[in-house]
Amino acid sequence: MSIMGTRVVRVEDPRLLTTGAVYTEDLRDPRLTGALHLTFVRAPMAHARILSIQTADALAFPGVVAVLTAADLGMEPMPPAMPMFTQTMTTSLLATDTVRFVGDAVAVVVTETAYQGQDAADHVHVEYDHLPALIDLREAASDAVLLYPQAGTNTVFAMGPAELDPELFAGCEVVVTQEIVNQRVAAAPLEGRAAAATIEDGRLIMWVSTQAAQDAKGAICRWLGIEPETLRVITPDVGGGFGAKIGADPDHAVVGAVARHLGRPVRWTETRSENMVAMTHGRGQLNTVTIGGKRDGTVLAYRLEILQDAGAQPRIGAVLPALTTLMAPAVYAFPKVEVKARSVVTTTTPTAAYRGAGRPEATHAIERGLDLFAAEIGMDPGEVRRTNLLPAFTEPHTTATGAVYDTGDYAVALDKALAASDYPALRAEQERRRAAGEEKLLGIGLSVYVEITGQAPASEIADVELRPDGSARVLTGTSPHGQGHATAWAMLVSEETGVPMDRITVEHGDTDLIPVGGGTFGSRSLQQGGAAVRQATRELVELARQRAADLLEANPDDIVVDTARAGVHVAGSPDAGVSFAELAAKEPLQVHTTFTSPGPTFPFGAHVAVVEVDVRTGKARLERLIAVDDAGTILNPLLAEGQRHGGYAQGVAQALIEEVRYDPEGNPETSTLATYPFLGITDVPSFEPVDMATPTPYNTLGAKGVGEAGTIGATPAVHNAVIDAVAHLGVRHIDMPTTPMRVWSALRAAEAAS
């Protein structure tokens, strides 16, 4: 019986729930014996010139081995790694002459024990000359204050037409426009950033909490100016990443630099307060949406103008508008789409990928925009969407922005979501409460989405070995940090070979063992890493059949897989067989392969959110989330649903509550978990996932990515629902997060206007 598509329980969990994970801080590797502890000295202000750094007082503290600055470590400003960025925006691992955000690393204190570090760090005296903070994106775009004077601009990256098309909305009966904030949020994984480093036989060995060891290695080599063969990166257990742990941060490289400088092992684990200001943030777009069309609901033209907050340094966040641009046309057959994007630096924590990374912003902009258009013409939001959806397709569809969608049937996804929610009944209940003058109003919000997964890299490796003891070992270039790859990859091998699940081990994240690998992000792992494991396993079985044919003196074509014995036999003669273990005993049975996808895949879905808004206090509470997420063929529903549920919670939280905030001077206001709010299990309902599976032809599993679906679909649905609840009172738009005070203020403003 096939285990494909079944709810195989996670093989990772017994260890995680008993002896526990071994995170970077937990490592008791003998190579780290006597490791020193590193504490960063970080800028306490948003923007300043460094006049001097006095380290003498700190050096006198007990346990202090060294206090090091950029000058001590020979760090020089370097241009950004991405060639499309403004190359004169140079930064160094530790600040040389200027700090540009609260949390910018200025120096490091190295101590014998971890607790000695903060005391000494408090006594590294840095003399600053204040410079103006730059928080507002429009002000940043005006270049009135420059973060990098030598660049002459705050723009890191721009794309789209030089001039907007003045005729874009010609012929439209209705044109609506709205500025929509997609606010900055924190990834805040349970395990913050951490690294450990040592020198072994002249090589730098680093343990890094990362989503991609190979990327981390590349980045650290570049920053430290060392050759790839002189660095090995190992990934211990990783307690969440959400995109903010792709590759390595400059702070990780500093740990390596200090180990090389001192010739001793060094470790660093950031505190939560440090994580909240110094790990990259996500989102941070100011979008201007303009939609024009006819009163029958047909949209004729869509314009999206993106202003992305890159934060203080040109990092991944600055390039995300490219993904927002690519996905701007979304699920719709709009005749004309125009997107113009620009990323600017500000005196805030740098931004990078965060669950969805550029695609949630695209979905949010159009889904909020469509509701505004629907409200303007007095049409049901579901009907407006249906009017403009692309028809179902099985041949690739190329969009106005050049995306090539593989397969999709958006109307069915919308229909399923509306049916599962009993949409007409919800509308009737909404009307009843309004008519009765009840205090708890009902809001219903929709979103239909398509996203891009597995975009880059397009290839992934797998190495599968069947061993003489009957076990199997899988090496993968993907990098699990909670997803359950050990379970999923073992299912793929077990299915093809009959090797029991508990005899299959999956290894990842050691650049000596696995020099090439893409890591885990962008919802790529199953469709590329899993596809590679299946390809390797099938190649391995083919190899076994060839060898068995020789052994059994049969035609290879007559050799069939016998999963009951974890081997093969001659067709029609089950007794004339041999196990993989026996074959492996004669000669190693191992295959290393690379799977390359013909292209990225485009999962899609539709969400219906139901919220209750207290019309007197403005507080919105999510009552239901009905979510159709089509990620192609599902290998393990348990794992897929886990990804969906977690994504929903994060997506809902962005709509309702989460926001990284700065005061006008650039001081973070949300740098602890007392001030930065997540939604917990008590704050969300039991989600209602609805299944739909349209396979992709791009891999033999039929799988698309599912890891980011939740944040892409849920945020606009919940956001729309909150506004829908109070739309009849004259409220047109409320920016996220839709906090009680914001909703209350919008209600008061609407009341005053009427």
Add this chain to the structure above:
Amino acid sequence: MIPAPFSYVRADSVDHVLSLLVEHGDEAKVLAGGQSLLPILKMRLARPEVVVDISRLSELAYVRVEGDEVAIGAATRHREVVDSADLQRDVPLLPYVASLVGDRQVRHRGTFGGSLVHGDPAADLPAAVLALGATFVIQGPAGRREVPAPEFFQDYFQTAVGEDELLLEIRVPRVPGVGWAYEKFTRRANDWAIVAVAAVDNRVALANMSMTPMRAVAVEAALAGGASAAQAAQAAAEGTSPVTDMHADEEYRGHLARVLTERALVTAAGR
């Protein structure tokens, strides 16, 4: 998130605590459940030289019916308040409010007296004991004294407990059958209140509407004058001075105080 260095002493009796407090004065901090003190230490908002741990003084952990009152030991955990059958019967407001303090882990560690003596105007229990008319029993080098609730909360994070004193016990009147309610407005279940209102009969107390928890005297006066719940609640923001923070400005807090007071009074009247 790493505290500055401090010495740690585990006290073995109330007298031991008091002698340490006399010895170290404002350089000492009392640790009970640690749910407020430890974050403050880790954020280096406080740098005491000595931390005096009273968490194992079982003589300070009890709930006892004594005449017309229930006496609660200062080091009684929130969970014990939640689970107390005596309190559920005689002072049902307190177990309910205690059930809203933090999350389950916080309620197993944090103490009733610790939350009160911390003097956080946004905390739940101070408003509740104010509405109940509790009495605080405080021990110092000069002996034992009793302080009524309105005099206990003196300023922002400041109570009547002096630096050489220890809160021993909180006495609350038994009010079986009396209407009560607690309306807590938060963004999330486990948060501090943005605004909260406690009502016991016609006594109303507000959380987070001033530098201290406070009685809504204008509301109480209106009720005494025969006003309806809705009418009286309109006076809920009178005399308040709430802060403006990222959750709410002064005007919104005033509005919430009015709405929550009305709801609390209606609920209390229905019990």
